[in-house]
Amino acid sequence: MTQLLVSDVTLTFGGLNALSKVDITIEPGLITSIIGPNGAGKTSILNCISGFYHPTQGQIHYGERNLTHASPHQISNIGIARAFQNLELFRGLSVLDNLLLARHQNLKYSILHAIIYFGKASRVEAENRAYVEKVIDFMELEPYRKSMVGNLSYGVQKRVEVARALTLAPKLLLLDEPMAGMNIEEKEDIVRFILDLKKEWGVTVVLVEHDLGVVMDISDQIYVLDFGEVIGAGDPQQVASDPKVIEAYIGEE
Amino acid sequence: MENQDHLLQYTIPQLLRWRVHNTGDKVALREKDFGCWNSYSWDQYYVFVRMAGLGLKKIGFEKEDKLAIISDNIPETLYMAIGAQAVGGVSSAIYQTSLPEEIGGILEYLGVSIVFCSDQEQVDKVAEVRGKIPGVKKVIYEDPRGMRSYQTDPWFMSIEELYRLGEEEHLENPELFDKLVEAGKPDDVCHLCLTSGTTGLPKGAMLTHRNYINMGLQLTQVDPLEDTDEYLSFLPFAWIGEQMNSFGVAMASGIAINFPESVETSMDDLKEIGPHFMFGAPRIYETIRSQIWLKIDESYWLNRIFYHYFMKIGEEAAEYRMSGRPMPGRLRLLAWLGKQIIFRPLVNQIGFLRLRRAYTGGAALGPELFTFYQAIGVNLKQIYGQTEIVGIAYMHRDGDVRPDTVGKPLPGTECRISEEGEILSRSDSVTPGYYKLPEKSAELLEGGWLHSGDAGYIDEHGHLVVIDRISDVMHNSNGEMFSPMFLENRLKFSPYIKEAVIFGDKKDYVAALINVDPIVVGKWAEDRGISFSTYMDLSFRPEVAELIEGAVQEINKNSEKPHFKIKRFALLYKLLDMDDGELTKTGKIRRKFVREKYHDLYESLYDENMSEKRVEAFYQYQDGQTTTVDTTIRFYSMAEG
Numbered sequence: 001m002t003q004l005l006v007s008d009v010t011l012t013f014g015g016l017n018a019l020s021k022v023d024i025t026i027e028p029g030l031i032t033s034i035i036g037p038n039g040a041g042k043t044s045i046l047n048c049i050s051g052f053y054h055p056t057q058g059q060i061h062y063g064e065r066n067l068t069h070a071s072p073h074q075i076s077n078i079g080i081a082r083a084f085q086n087l088e089l090f091r092g093l094s095v096l097d098n099l100l101l102a103r104h105q106n107l108k109y110s111i112l113h114a115i116i117y118f119g120k121a122s123r124v125e126a127e128n129r130a131y132v133e134k135v136i137d138f139m140e141l142e143p144y145r146k147s148m149v150g151n152l153s154y155g156v157q158k159r160v161e162v163a164r165a166l167t168l169a170p171k172l173l174l175l176d177e178p179m180a181g182m183n184i185e186e187k188e189d190i191v192r193f194i195l196d197l198k199k200e201w202g203v204t205v206v207l208v209e210h211d212l213g214v215v216m217d218i219s220d221q222i223y224v225l226d227f228g229e230v231i232g233a234g235d236p237q238q239v240a241s242d243p244k245v246i247e248a249y250i251g252e253e
Numbered sequence: 254m255e256n257q258d259h260l261l262q263y264t265i266p267q268l269l270r271w272r273v274h275n276t277g278d279k280v281a282l283r284e285k286d287f288g289c290w291n292s293y294s295w296d297q298y299y300v301f302v303r304m305a306g307l308g309l310k311k312i313g314f315e316k317e318d319k320l321a322i323i324s325d326n327i328p329e330t331l332y333m334a335i336g337a338q339a340v341g342g343v344s345s346a347i348y349q350t351s352l353p354e355e356i357g358g359i360l361e362y363l364g365v366s367i368v369f370c371s372d373q374e375q376v377d378k379v380a381e382v383r384g385k386i387p388g389v390k391k392v393i394y395e396d397p398r399g400m401r402s403y404q405t406d407p408w409f410m411s412i413e414e415l416y417r418l419g420e421e422e423h424l425e426n427p428e429l430f431d432k433l434v435e436a437g438k439p440d441d442v443c444h445l446c447l448t449s450g451t452t453g454l455p456k457g458a459m460l461t462h463r464n465y466i467n468m469g470l471q472l473t474q475v476d477p478l479e480d481t482d483e484y485l486s487f488l489p490f491a492w493i494g495e496q497m498n499s500f501g502v503a504m505a506s507g508i509a510i511n512f513p514e515s516v517e518t519s520m521d522d523l524k525e526i527g528p529h530f531m532f533g534a535p536r537i538y539e540t541i542r543s544q545i546w547l548k549i550d551e552s553y554w555l556n557r558i559f560y561h562y563f564m565k566i567g568e569e570a571a572e573y574r575m576s577g578r579p580m581p582g583r584l585r586l587l588a589w590l591g592k593q594i595i596f597r598p599l600v601n602q603i604g605f606l607r608l609r610r611a612y613t614g615g616a617a618l619g620p621e622l623f624t625f626y627q628a629i630g631v632n633l634k635q636i637y638g639q640t641e642i643v644g645i646a647y648m649h650r651d652g653d654v655r656p657d658t659v660g661k662p663l664p665g666t667e668c669r670i671s672e673e674g675e676i677l678s679r680s681d682s683v684t685p686g687y688y689k690l691p692e693k694s695a696e697l698l699e700g701g702w703l704h705s706g707d708a709g710y711i712d713e714h715g716h717l718v719v720i721d722r723i724s725d726v727m728h729n730s731n732g733e734m735f736s737p738m739f740l741e742n743r744l745k746f747s748p749y750i751k752e753a754v755i756f757g758d759k760k761d762y763v764a765a766l767i768n769v770d771p772i773v774v775g776k777w778a779e780d781r782g783i784s785f786s787t788y789m790d791l792s793f794r795p796e797v798a799e800l801i802e803g804a805v806q807e808i809n810k811n812s813e814k815p816h817f818k819i820k821r822f823a824l825l826y827k828l829l830d831m832d833d834g835e836l837t838k839t840g841k842i843r844r845k846f847v848r849e850k851y852h853d854l855y856e857s858l859y860d861e862n863m864s865e866k867r868v869e870a871f872y873q874y875q876d877g878q879t880t881t882v883d884t885t886i887r888f889y890s891m892a893e894g
Contacts, residue, residue, distance in 0.1 A: 192399075
């Protein structure tokens with residue numbers, strides 16, 4: 001069964017078509033990558049899926065649900081999480097606090113409970129902490145648990161950004177260039193995390209990435225965008241041999 | 254403390270059971286996982302060991318079979334090792350950093366039938382050499398992460414599955430485990446500990462239950478431990494330094510072992526645990542000191558003033574404390590004040606507040622580091638021993654810490670110096686030999702003494718002084734022995750001396766080529782208004798020569814034997830360098846090469862009429878260009894005395 005269906009989506013800013021008639025099918029449990037040159041509309045797609053933009057035309061369905069006009073918090077509540085290309089973290093808070101904060105939507109107790117901090121409130125907090133620790137263990141962030149995010153290296157901050165998305169226990173994870181600006185070792189780490197996410201946690205991953213080597217290596221399905229249109233789709237081999245894709249990337253011979 | 258010698262009649266699994274009977278609900282192990290410290294009592298410890306042991310038995314692990322462990326520091330390492338020992342098997346451990354080829358070779362040599370790995374990284378390495386190790390029947394892993402692709406292959410098994418098999422066996426046959434544990438004898442070999450071979454494959458020293466327990470008992474006789482004390486396990490388990498604590502000391506004294514969350518967090522976990530004793534290589538203590546210096550430097554001015562003032566007081570007090578002399582009243586008061594104002598909080602910050610004793614071993618530690626730690630109130634002591642005698646056989650006693658010695662033998666350890674000057678030891682902790690290497694074993698244990706391969710002597714206080722590897726020592730023309738490395742280290746303890754090369758093999762006296770430290774001496778010269786241009790220029794300033802002469806004089810004054818005195822030296826015009834082949838990749842001096850290269854200088858050092866010589870100094874720059882400079886080198890003779 002298809003997990004997420006983007007059908008015939010067009011997104012217009014003034015007279016400019018950021019996306020035109022895009023069809024994307026995301027199958028559960030797979031890694032689907034979206035690639036394309038700068039300005040091709042990759043991030044726009046993610047923005048549409050996560051509810052920051054609403055398509056001018058077309059529909060987005062998550063299972064049975066229509067997400068076309070859903071707001072970002074509704075979308076995050078149904079299990080779609082996103083790690084941003086530019087880090088969206090609280091630089092002055094510790095890694096632990098950043099991750100706990102990301103779970104605020106799971107804090108289902110009243111202000112009164114919070115003041116007494118007994119029974120439900122403390123139990124819910126403990127559950128949240130336990131979940132966050134699971135994510136810390138998975139992303140190997142133990143040494144940085146209490147460090148302020150602003151003091152960490154860029155590669156580690158990126159990992160915290162992915163971890164922040166994971167604390168929402170997503171079924172579908174949108175990763176916007178998780179490897180940008182990383183060195184080879186950090187990239188290898190992230191690739192391992194993504195593969196483990198798919199295999200161990202069964203999370204569906206949508207990956208926007210510039211590093212073609214990585215994309216070809218780990219993707220099950222690839223969509224190629226250029227000027228807001230899908231110009232190629234298929235498994236890595238099909239995409240790599242598609243003349244239209246080669247043209248978009250390398251130019252005409 | 255009550256006599257614990259009766260514990261020597263047990264094997265390690267039997268002693269574990271004895272602890273269960275006596276203090277079953279006391280915490281034995283603690284592990285940080287998901288941010289929480291989880292405790293395991295001796296009872297639980299025993300249950301895990303039983304599940305692992307019977308599980309191993311169920312998959313065909315028999316008496317005298319070998320288990321190899323390639324794992325980070327986790328409690329499961331102990332469950333597996335002691336579980337294997339309980340059913341009559343032998344455990345062994347391989348460094349986690351070993352490469353696949355190396356692992357394959359070791360597994361083959363030891364005849365291992367079951368391998369335990371902590372995670373995918375280690376499993377991958379074993380899987381890579383699978384074709385070369387037909388003897389290995391199963392690979393058991395702890396962390397299932399990333400193991401999905403291995404799950405269909407019966408060669409691999411999770412520890413959960415092993416536990417399940419063990420528990421099944423126990424339910425079917427509840428007396429079996431006790432019977433197996435009962436059958437063990439204290440003199441059975443329980444572990445094969447690999448000794449670091451610098452060439453070829455490492456040798457596996459066979460160690461018995463009695464070897465480990467005896468070492469633990471000997472150590473706690475000198476430095477008693479309470480069973481409420483804490484220890485943090487962060488050294489590699491393949492090193493004797495970790496095994497002697499987890500098999501020997503912990504079993505003999507009943508202390509709790511704490512396992513850090515991960516390798517990277519061990520120093521933070523140290524702070525949280527606040528251990529009562531620790532053991533480490535000198536590098537750890539050097540790193541911690543640098544961190545303290547850095548933090549003090551970044552601290553605000555009042556802190557810095559207090560620190561520097563009380564550091565001087567502390568150093569003075571440390572001299573008294575290390576030699577066990579009573580302190581004058583005024584100094585005692587000031588030292589107490591310094592402890593309350595600055596050192597207690599400082600030591601608390603690094604997690605050493607509860608530390609009663611810290612041991613260092615494996616390599617030489619500068620005397621100033623001892624003084625530093627003693628000054629801030631950390632009781633740092635030197636130990637000495639080999640894998641073949643379960644790590645520690647010699648140790649400083651409290652109130653008798655001498656930085657240049659390794660202390661006195663532990664009770665029950667005999668020490669002798671052979672005619673060749675080699676350190677020989679004898680105790681209940683000495684290995685019965687190397688696995689499958691009878692010739693090497695005979696050499697090691699010739700005449701019933703453990704041959705350390707180290708040269709040393711016993712000083713007038715009864716302390717053992719280790720000089721060098723016996724293969725590296727030199728003899729002067731009278732046949733008297735001395736160690737070039739030992740003397741070079743002495744010279745290098747002077748802040749003004751960067752590098753030194755000692756000569757004197759088959760010569761009348763010891764002579765040295767010395768490199769001054771460009772930074773320290775450069776600063777020294779600037780402070781005194783002595784101008785210089787290059788390193789060569791700096792080295793040849795008469796004032797600098799005088800400075801070094803003073804340093805050498807000081808060393809000669811303190812030398813233990815008259816033939817250790819350095820009679821002549823010269824200052825070299827360039828720093829010894831790896832790229833020029835004068836140093837090895839690990840920074841050791843290539844003595845022979847240096848002697849050939851500076852042959853002229855070497856000759857002149859032994860020609861007492863020569864006070865200076867013109868030489869051509871040959872330079873190679875980083876870009877490969879070379880140049881030759883004519884220069885005059887002076888030779889300095891030290892006054893007698």
